[in-house]
Amino acid sequence: MISGRAVVFGDDINTDMLHPSYFFSLDTTTVRKGFMGELASVDDREEDLPRVIVAGKNFGCGSSRETTMTALKMAGVRAVVAESFGRIFFRNAMCLGVAARTAPSVTGIADPGDVLKVEGDRLTNERTGRSIALHALDPYWSAVLEAGGLIPYLTETGAI
């Protein structure tokens, strides 16, 4: 079970907005500072706390920079539920052990700050009690996520 404070977005949120390129660095303090760089709506960006992002279509489109996902993870993002994902963002999230799940019309389920829970194939808003079904994950990605990311998965399966 994953739970966290809701961060709510619309469609086509790109990685330059989530994490501007000038926060690309080998220094993790710099990477963390860039969290939600161009998105004024996230007012608790300084805090590291459990978060669940809900978003519309094509979340995380744009650059492949994995520092975006690293910053999200450092700031506490544990799951992202969107109508659809930019392909590379989806892979980056799952490879780093952050659940990237899809569901139709998900943005209406929460206001910013609500507590959201992801359990199995359901997303629930703890405040309103509303719950929606998530699309099932492909078995391969499910195994990657279960292992905690791609490298742990490859280690467990003996590939590396």
Place this chain on the structure above:
Amino acid sequence: MPGSEWFEVEPDLLLGHDATIALVVDRFANAGKPLAFPERLFLVADHFAPPSSVDRANVLRRFLDFVEEHGIGASAGGTFEMMRGICHQLLVESPRCVPGSIVVGADSHTTMAGALGAFATGMGSTDILAVLQTGTTHLRTPTSDKIVMRGSLADHVRGKDLALWMMKTYGEGGAGWKALEFEDQTSGRPIPMDGRLTLTNMAVDCGAVNGIWVPDELTKAFYESNGGEWPKGVDLAPDRDAVYDAVHSVDVGALAPQIAIPYSPANVEDIDDVSGERVHQVFIGSCAGGRLEEIRDAAMLLHGQRVSPYLKLVVTPASQAVYRAAMEAGWLTSLIDAGAVITNPSCGACGGIDKGLLAAGEVCVSTSNRNFRGRMGDSTARVYLASGLTAAAAALTGRITDPREVMP
């Protein structure tokens, strides 16, 4: 894995650059395993080479130490290039961009290599770390759309106009996870390779997993001019019974110059809808638009003229080969005389990486691929995306201008 759509694939080539490869160096070293296939690596220092800050110098250093330790481009085989241009451009200038092969890259615009008939797609650093260690990755068979170019190419239409038309057609995510297949069925002169590269480059910007051109005589001539031997006995044509989710066609003779309005590469209009806005900078560069086609167009429009007063014209060739050819053709002289600065081949201002960043409130016309808020500098700067021809017209007049009004 039973029930999974995803299957293991062994890529023929792994493309990487200083920024995204540097992120995996420590994790690779800590694992203590050898490279699965050093000879298949194509590693390029382009983003931070030469570096413009100490932080970026450190990124580049980590990458270079890795490349040297493993002997890439030397004893271990593979390719290593530094300060010779953008990785995507260097790959397509190389015989290693083999038609029909599978290319994975640690950068979203890896899709560009599909202009030569390769399956090429981008990934993040952990995915790439796994390829370095295992030699394999997981992909699934995408569904496909087809985009057919018809008609006779008009004098003012460039590959960038077609790419922006594609962005308008699909939106930023409309081709999500699909393969986009392009075919030149025009009459008269074919769509030039430089323009084809722009289309596969931007396929990722409407969400596609890859973009791929059906190879033709022009592809073959281009590949052979790069020293490649055209693959024999490999059928590179689409299956006769191929199924497409959708087939689009565009008349390359009737398209107006296209321009993407901030802050989305898919917010595209015909240029006459937005002409007249004051422009402070023009950027001609990037993997999407720093090739000879753009530089030639700019030189043609600006030869013997001056750029608009107070306007900055920054030209960043996509590679040293482009730089040298433009120099030998005299185009760089025309541009310098007109007031342009020519920077070293690299990613340059695209991605806010190097010279040519934008101030608060500035307006830029750029030949690059993304105009997201903050991508090229201050978050209030506004970037319009257009062809080199349209960008040069703006440099000449200081305003967004239909290039047909100023073409000789």
